[in-house]
Amino acid sequence: MPIITATELARHTREILDQVARCGEAVIVERNQIPIARIVPAEPVMTAAQALEGLPTGLTATQADSWLRDSRGEPGSDVDEVRDPWV
Numbered sequence: 001m002p003i004i005t006a007t008e009l010a011r012h013t014r015e016i017l018d019q020v021a022r023c024g025e026a027v028i029v030e031r032n033q034i035p036i037a038r039i040v041p042a043e044p045v046m047t048a049a050q051a052l053e054g055l056p057t058g059l060t061a062t063q064a065d066s067w068l069r070d071s072r073g074e075p076g077s078d079v080d081e082v083r084d085p086w087v
Contacts, residue, residue, distance in 0.1 A: 006031040 002025070009016060009029050020027055020041050029037040059067065 001026050001028055003028045003030055005029070006036065
């Protein structure tokens with residue numbers, strides 16, 4: 001883990017942040033040879049498209065009919081009543 005001084009950080013902030021983002025490695029900031037901070041890369045962010053990537057793309061006709069009956073509360077559906085989850 002690289003160690004830099006607070007002065008170096010002040011003078012080269014953009015370059016240091018670019019290095020942290022590019023290399024994914026944390027940097028320790030020292031003042032008077034005492035560690036005072038650590039700059040770490042951000043957690044990776046997942047887009048909605050990436051989150052949905054592994055899910056099935058569609059329902060079968062049987063699944064769609066069942067879902068539609070359940071959503072309407074029709075007889076023969078798997079759901080008899082709407083329940084309050086907080087009760």
